Amino acid sequence: MCGIVGIVSAKNVSEKLLNGLANLEYRGYDSVGMCFVNGNKLNIKKGIGKLDEVHKRVNFLKLNGNIGMGHCRWSTHGGVTEKNAHPHVDCKNKISVVHNGIIENYSELKEMLIGKGHNFYSQTDTEVIAHLIEDCLKGNKIENAVRNALKKVEGSYALGILFADSPDKLIAARNESPLVIGIGNGENFIASDVPSILSHTKKMIYLDDREIAVLTKDSFKILNLDGNEKKKKIHTIKWSAEAAQKSGYKHFMLKEIYEQPRAIADTLNGRISNSHVIFEKELGLSDDFLKGIKRIVILACGTSWHAGLIGEFMLEELAKIPTEVEYASEFRYRHALLGKEALAVAISQSGETADTIAALKEAKKYGVKTLAICNVMGSSITRISDGVAYTRAGPEIGVASTKAFTTQLAVLYLLTIMLAKLRETLNESQIKDMIAGIRKIPLQLQSVLDEDNEILKCAELYYNKQNSLYLGRGINFPIALEGALKLKEVSYIHAEGYPAAEMKHGPIALIDKNMPVLFIAPHDVFTYKKVLGNIEEVKARGGIIIAVATHGDKEVPKKANHTIFIPKTLYTLSSILAVVPLQLLAYYIADKLGRDIDKPRNLAKSVVVE
Ligand code: M6R
DSSP: OOEEEEEEESSOOHHHHHHHHHHHGGGOOSEEEEEEEETTEEEEEEEESOHHHHHHHHOGGGOOOSEEEEEEEOOSSSOSOTTTSSOEEOTTSOEEEEEESOBTTHHHHHHHHHHTTOOOOSSOSTHHHHHHHHHHHTTSOHHHHHHHHHHTOOBOEEEEEEETTOTTOEEEEEEBSOOEEEEOSSEEEEESSSGGGTTTOSEEEEOOTTEEEEEETTEEEEEETTSOBOOOOOEEOOOOHHHHHTTTOSSHHHHHHHTHHHHHHHHHTTTBOSSOBOOHHHHTOOHHHHHHOOEEEEEEOHHHHHHHHHHHHHHHHHSOOOEEEEEHHHHTTSOOOOOTTEEEEEEESSSOOHHHHHHHHHHHHTTOEEEEEESSTTOHHHHHSSEEEEOOOOOOOSSSOSHHHHHHHHHHHHHHHHHHHHTTOSOHHHHHHHHHHHHTHHHHHHHHHHOOHHHHHHHHHHTTOSEEEEEEOGGGHHHHHHHHHHHHHHHOOEEEEEEGGGGGGTGGGGOSTTOEEEEEEOOOTTTHHHHHHHHHHHHHTTOEEEEEEETTOSHHHHHOSEEEEEOOOOGGGHHHHHHHHHHHHHHHHHHHTTOOTTSOTTOOSSOOOO
């Protein structure tokens, strides 16, 4: 996820651009850049690091003019380097592009453009767009060149484009990445989100997929890629500035819960075809090594550790690789006996968790290969690992991890399919089914988010309870742990996650009419019937049963006080769907209690001490 902002105005826009970028910094802070058009020349300043650091070095306010755009980067293609910072330009330094998204066919396009004599400067997917437009320009109008170029592009983009020889026009385009057009007085704007330009205008147009916008200081025109002009509704935004920071959500945690369909789609983008997972190059580990792995050790803390437990389940069940999941904080204090054919996998949202870094360094002492599953490009964990698979959740600001968790599960799922294929533990049709299953997840997640009535009702009824128990089995036992952790973190209510059958070995003593018991009970052939039995045991003792079950299930609703439904999916994917109602329940309960949800007491987003 990156942020883009652009302005064309009758006045100097440098301060407004700088403020716009500051508002967008939550979307990425690997590098930042700005571009102005002055006297048929592009003027660009950029650098690695956060906006204030780069601004101190390059002084963005030395750039000025009536038309400009800025970008803050969350790296996906190409490392965190100045060369890879946006804006990117064509060969003649006449076309400048800022981009948020992923160009899936960039390698083919790059090869084709190099064949035509174009010279590339960066490793990014974005740069191909500047050269492609250059290629399509040749005497054409600039908007036609942009349209023709974008017809060749596959993938997601929100784009800002400036032309040195058209110093009065700002062009924008969108496909599957957010972009709004702000309509001002004597000036017009483009931005990745509404809040970044809300102090200048409340009038917004939401671009739809495969539309381009041509803006001058006092006009705007929206076209589809065939060049037909489109009539668009102008929305008047009523949010307060504070609400706007969170795109209208009350807290970042809620915003991030709702971002999950998008985050999973981004995580899958360009990594799956109908029949296989395209992952090997990214991982930086050879096929021979991956085929020969004898054992996997997963190292992680907190929510990432819960993702690891689900990963263990997938890797053992489907890729048939013996896997252990270690608390990173404990790993250093025991003798792990790792051999050279082991792979150590560190899972971390931040990539900066001190315990996970220490465990990874410890694993490296055994000479094993290491892989990071991480959300932050260039973070410490990614730098010390042999290979990296990035989750593409975008910046997670709420302390309680939500979208990082579900994207970690998506990456573990892809890793499992890739290993299963290499090791021939799954056949082609099984792999196809698994890929078809995860393709549906973004839409299925959206439907879970759209049906939150029962969750809200449970929060209303039980927010003042002192304790609660979360129970699940098999692949969904870690979801019980995660649901309980979410509730503890943000509401400060004591909650325990347990394997459903273990309950009768102790915790069952706690059950009475005041104890909410959350069951994760999706309809599968492995654990469902047993979980039904466990629900009966709680019911017989008067506990309050809240169950997460599969749409169409007739049995669970007969026994539970409340049933929250999730769509039917593969057993290995049920966890991604089942966790979402539990995230929402924790959020709504904490909100009823008036907790400081995004910054719960005693917690930090990255725990950088051991
Ligand atoms: O950044 P990491 O994934 O390494 O962080 C690990 C834990 O500190 C983190 O998951 C923590 O448990 C969260 N607050 C859970 O919501």
